[in-house]
Amino acid sequence: MISNTIDQEIKKAMLAKDNAQLRGLRAIKAALLLAKTEKGSSDEITEETELKILQKLIKQRRESADIYKSQNREDLFQVEEEEIAVINRFLPKQLDREEVAAIIGDVIKQSGATSVKDMGKVMGMANKALAGKADGKLIAELVKEKLA
Numbered sequence: 001m002i003s004n005t006i007d008q009e010i011k012k013a014m015l016a017k018d019n020a021q022l023r024g025l026r027a028i029k030a031a032l033l034l035a036k037t038e039k040g041s042s043d044e045i046t047e048e049t050e051l052k053i054l055q056k057l058i059k060q061r062r063e064s065a066d067i068y069k070s071q072n073r074e075d076l077f078q079v080e081e082e083e084i085a086v087i088n089r090f091l092p093k094q095l096d097r098e099e100v101a102a103i104i105g106d107v108i109k110q111s112g113a114t115s116v117k118d119m120g121k122v123m124g125m126a127n128k129a130l131a132g133k134a135d136g137k138l139i140a141e142l143v144k145e146k147l148a
Contacts, residue, residue: 002050002090003032023079024086031057051132057087059135092132097142100134104142116147 006029013021031053035045045053065080088094095103107125111118122143130139 001047002028002054003045005090006032020079020082021086024083027057027083028054028087028090048131051091054087054091055132055136058084058091061087094135095130095133097138100130100138101142101146103129104139104146108143108146113147116144119143119147122147 006025010022010025010029013025032045032050035049035053061080061084065077065084068074068077068080104122104126107129108122111122111125113119113122123140126139126143127136
């Protein structure tokens with residue numbers, strides 16, 4: 001579980017005076033604590049939920065980084081990139097485009113989907129098969145491409 005190692009990593013980053021690491025780790029810890037204390041959630045969150053939270057954090061930072069880049073705010077862009085690098089350490093290795101395309105091809109065969117009308121069914125199965133291993137945007141793009 002990711003939440004178990006975060007506290008130890010925060011201590012290491014504090015001792016090393018590594019502000020970039022510390023920012024990223026604290027963001028992860030805050031997001032996990034928020035998920036644990038949400039109304040209707042149990043005390044423990046699953047590993048799958050942790051992965052979804054980390055992916056959401058990365059997505060938020062990528063969006064911010066793109067905005068900062070377009071506004072020529074290199075200082076803020078760099079902060080977001082540093083945090084992305086820290087969060088990525090806790091995610092499984094991301095698959096490349098070809099690997100994702102192959103898995104989506106298998107999912108389409110299994111589901112019997114034939115047209116874009118079946119995209120919802122395929123997306124559900126593909127997201128489950130690729131949980132934490134690929135970006136949702138890439139998955140949707142490839143599913144749409146293969147069903148078109």
